[in-house]
Amino acid sequence: MTSHHKHPTYVRNARIIRTATNQRLKSGIAVQCIGCGGPITPEQRFDVGHRIDASRGGSHDLDNLGPQHRRENRSAGGRIGALHTNAQSRRARGLPTW
Template sequence: MTAHHRSPEWQRTVRANRSKIAATLPARCIDCGGAIRPGDRWQVGHRIPVVVAKAQGWTTAQINDLSNLGPTHAKAPGQRACNQIAGGKLGAKKTQAKAAAKRETTKRMPSW
């Protein structure tokens, strides 16, 4: 979970929008495209992930706007945890990019 998702602002956003999103069910999961039916376990997720949106200069208000939010499968028995998988993939990408940058730097180091 990112700092963004631990912030009181995000907690308020979820509280304010969860019922609005719930009213649109059944709907497609914003991460896997599979169905989310009323009664399924789901979370409020970002269509454009927070790290991507921030890198593009979006404000927090834009990132948390209802137009960027949608339902994503939450961890439950027999069900994918799409929100956690999406977050994990982004985290792994970040780690890999950092490792690649470090390798590049090491490669260019003089050998003396």
């Protein structure tokens, strides 16, 4: 969690997007991830991310924010966690874990 996530505009707009995304998922409406462009499914966790990162001049306005798979939107710690989770699911499907 970086400091810009405490920005009042981000906090307010992230709540709007989070609520709208949860409502869509609950209604079975597809939600597109702004990170990879793939669908976010109800069992996947998501964060509200920036289309253009705030560190590169992106705003906290609604049109620059959107739902993004949680594993894509975390710093190094999150990526390590995602790798671990991916390895677990590959193992569960009998696939190699590299």
